[in-house]
Amino acid sequence: xxxxxxxxxxxxxxxxxxxxxxxxxxxxxxxxxxxxxxxxxxxxxxxxxxxxxxxxxxxxxxxxxxxxxxxxxxxxxxxxxxxxxxxxxxxxxxxxxxxxxxxxxxxxxxxxxxxxxxxxxxxxxxxxxxxxxxxxxxxxxxxxxxxxxxxxxxxxxxxxxxxxxxxxxxxxxxxxxxxxxxxxxxxxxxxxxxxxxxxxxxxxxxxxxxxxxxxxxxxxxxxxxxxxxxxxxxxxxxxxxxxxxxxxxxxxxxxxxxxxxxxxxxxxxxxxxxxxxxxxxxxxxxxxxxxxxxxxxxxxxxxxxxxxxxxxxxxxxxxxxxxxxxxxxxxxxxxxxxxxxxxxxxxxxxxxxxxxxxxxxxxxxxxxxxxxxxxxxxxxxxxxxxxxxxxxxxxxxxxxxxxxxxxxxxxxxxxxxxxxxx
Amino acid sequence: xxxxxxxxxxxxxxxxxxxxxxxxxxxxxxxxxxxxxxxxxxxxxxxxxxxxxxxxxxxxxxxxxxxxxxxxxxxxxxxxxxxxxxxxxxxxxxxxxxxxxxxxxxxxxxxxxxxxxxxxxxxxxxxxxxxxxxxxxxxxxxxxxxxxxxxxxxxxxxxxxxxxx
Numbered sequence: 328x329x330x331x332x333x334x335x336x337x338x339x340x341x342x343x344x345x346x347x348x349x350x351x352x353x354x355x356x357x358x359x360x361x362x363x364x365x366x367x368x369x370x371x372x373x374x375x376x377x378x379x380x381x382x383x384x385x386x387x388x389x390x391x392x393x394x395x396x397x398x399x400x401x402x403x404x405x406x407x408x409x410x411x412x413x414x415x416x417x418x419x420x421x422x423x424x425x426x427x428x429x430x431x432x433x434x435x436x437x438x439x440x441x442x443x444x445x446x447x448x449x450x451x452x453x454x455x456x457x458x459x460x461x462x463x464x465x466x467x468x469x470x471x472x473x474x475x476x477x478x479x480x481x482x483x484x485x486x487x488x489x490x491x492x493x494x495x496x497x498x499x500x501x502x503x504x505x506x507x508x509x510x511x512x513x514x515x516x517x518x519x520x521x522x523x524x525x526x527x528x529x530x531x532x533x534x535x536x537x538x539x540x541x542x543x544x545x546x547x548x549x550x551x552x553x554x555x556x557x558x559x560x561x562x563x564x565x566x567x568x569x570x571x572x573x574x575x576x577x578x579x580x581x582x583x584x585x586x587x588x589x590x591x592x593x594x595x596x597x598x599x600x601x602x603x604x605x606x607x608x609x610x611x612x613x614x615x616x617x618x619x620x621x622x623x624x625x626x627x628x629x630x631x632x633x634x635x636x637x638x639x640x641x642x643x644x645x646x647x648x649x650x651x652x653x654x655x656x657x658x659x660x661x662x663x664x665x666x667x668x669x670x671x672x673x674x675x676x677x678x679x680x681x682x683x684x685x686x687x688x689x690x691x692x693x694x695x696x697x698x699x700x701x702x703x704x705x706x707x708x709x710x711x712x713x714x715x716x717x718x719x720x721x722x723x724x725x726x727x728x729x730x731x732x733x734x735x736x737x738x739x740x741x742x743x744x745x746x747x748x749x
Numbered sequence: 750x751x752x753x754x755x756x757x758x759x760x761x762x763x764x765x766x767x768x769x770x771x772x773x774x775x776x777x778x779x780x781x782x783x784x785x786x787x788x789x790x791x792x793x794x795x796x797x798x799x800x801x802x803x804x805x806x807x808x809x810x811x812x813x814x815x816x817x818x819x820x821x822x823x824x825x826x827x828x829x830x831x832x833x834x835x836x837x838x839x840x841x842x843x844x845x846x847x848x849x850x851x852x853x854x855x856x857x858x859x860x861x862x863x864x865x866x867x868x869x870x871x872x873x874x875x876x877x878x879x880x881x882x883x884x885x886x887x888x889x890x891x892x893x894x895x896x897x898x899x900x901x902x903x904x905x906x907x908x909x910x911x912x913x914x
Contacts, residue, residue, distance in 0.1 A: 403775035469817035469843035518809040693771040721789040
C-alpha cells in the first residue's frame with residue numbers, strides 16, 4: 328500500500344511511473360506539454376540544437392506563444408519572434424499562435440484546451456503555475472529545461488512538500504481571488520512557499536469560478552512556490568468539457584495526506600488588498616491607501632486579463648470616466664476574451680471611460696512596451712510583480728491590485744475601492 | 750572547481766528584474782546582457798566586477814521570472830560563483846543548467862562583508878574568507894544535480910538520451 332499522497336504527489340508519481348513518491352525524492356517525469364514564449368524560446372531553440380536532436384519529441388505537445396514583445400515592438404523583438412516562428416514551422420508545431428490568434432500564454436492555453444487536468448506541464452515562463460487551477464501540475468522553468476523537455480519529453484523534479492490553504496467563509500463584495508492570493512503572499516512572504524506546492528482547498532475556493540482560480544494559482548510563484556493547485560470539481564469540468572483537446576485524468580489528495588503546513592484562512596475577513604512597491608508581499612488594505620495618486624492603471628495580464636476580470640472592470644467603469652490625470656490601459660488577454668468584450672458591450676464601456684483597449688500582449692506588465700513608466704510615475708496594475716523597474720524606469724512604482732480596485736483607482740485618480748465612487 | 754575573488758554583497762530577494770531588466774530581453778546575446786547586469790540595483794556593478802569575483806546575497810536570490818538571461822548575465826559579467834542563504838527555485842535550476850556555480854551557505858553570507866577576499870572550493874563545499882581567516886561550510890549538491898554539473902550542464906547530460914532515441 329503506498330503512503331497517502333497529496334494531489335501533487337499523485338500526479339508526479341503517475342508521470343514518473345511510480346506507485347508512490349514522497350517530498351524530497353528526485354524523479355524523472357514524462358511531460359504532457361512544454362511551453363515557451365518569444366523571450367524564452369530563442370534560447371531554448373539554441374539549446375535544443377545543441378542536444379543534437381533534429382525533431383521535437385512530439386510536435387503536438389510543444390506550445391509556442393509570441394506574447395511578450397508582440398506585436399513586435401522593435402527590430403530585435405521581431406528577430407526573436409521570427410526565430411520562434413521559423414522553428415515552429417520547421418518542426419510542424421501545431422500549438423503555435425500567430426498574431427491575431429495569439430493570447431497571453433497562461434490565459435490562452437487553458438482556454439484553448441491545450442492543458443488539461445492531471446497533466447504535468449513545464450513552461451519557460453514563471454507563471455506556468457497558472458494551470459494548477461485545472462488540477463494539473465505545472466511549473467515554470469528556464470529555457471534550457473524547456474529545450475531538454477522539447478527534445479526528450481521528460482524532465483527531472485524534486486518532489487515538493489505541500490502547503491495546504493483551507494479557505495472558508497464568503498467573499499465580500501468586490502473581494503476576489505486576487506485579494507486572497509495577495510493576502511497569502513503578504514502573510515507568508517515572497518519565499519514563504521519556496522520549493523513547495525501550494526494547494527488551495529475549502530468551500531470558498533469551491534465557490535470561485537475558473538478565472539479567479541487561475542489568478543490564485545498564477546501567483547504561487549510570487550510566494551516562491553513551485554506550483555499552485557486546485558483539485559477538479561464541477562466548475563472545472565464545466566470549463567474543461569467544451570475545450571479539452573485530449574482526455575484528462577482527475578486526481579485528489581488523500582484525506583490523510585501529509586502537509587508541511589496547513590494554513591486556515593477566513594475569506595469573509597478579507598478586504599480589497601494592494602501590494603506596495605517593491606515586493607508582492609508588501610501588502611496593505613486598499614481602503615488605507617487612498618493617499619497614493621497614480622499616473623497609469625493597467626488591467627490585463629496572465630493574472631487578471633480574463634473575461635470575468637473584464638466584466639468586473641466594466642461594472643466599476645460603467646457610466647464613469649478615467650480621471651484626467653490617469654492613463655487607463657485595458658488589455659483583454661486573448662482574442663476570445665477580446666471578442667467577448669465587444670459582444671457583451673464591455674469594450675464600449677471601456678472606450679466611454681477613455682481607456683486605451685489593446686490587442687492581447689504581456690507588454691506593460693514587464694515594462695516591455697504598451698505602457699512603460701517614466702521616472703517618478705506610479706501605476707496600479709492587475710499584474711503580478713512590482714519589483715524595482717518592473718514596468719519601466721527604476722524610479723517608477725507599481726502597485727498590484729484586483730480589477731475592481733484598479734478600475735476604481737482609474738476613476739478616482741488615487742488608490743480606491745469601488746464604494747468610494749458612489 | 751575552485752574560485753578566488755573579491756566579494757560583492759547584496760540583500761535579500763534580489764529578483765530577476767534587477768539582475769537583468771526586461772527592457773533588455775529583446776536579445777539573448779550574453780555580452781549584451783552582461784553590460785546591464787544588476788544595473789537597477791547598483792549602476793556601478795558591472796564596472797566594479799573583476800573577472801572571477803564573487804556575488805554574495807541573503808535569502809531568495811533570483812526570485813521572480815524564469816528568464817535564463819539572469820544567470821547568463823551574471824556569468825558573462827565575470828562573476829565566478831554566487832553564494833546566498835537560499836535561492837529561488839527556478840534560478841537554482843537555471844544556474845545549474847547554464848553552468849553558473851552557486852552555493853547555499855547561510856553562515857558564509859553572515860561572515861562575509863562587502864570587499865572581503867574569498868576562496869571557494871565547490872567540490873569540497875568549503876568557503877574561506879581570506880580577509881577574516883574564517884572557513885564556512887556550504888550545502889553540497891544532491892548527487893543527481895552534481896552529475897549534471899559534472900557532465901557540463903543539462904544539455905550535455907541529455908545528449909546520450911537524445912542520440913539513442
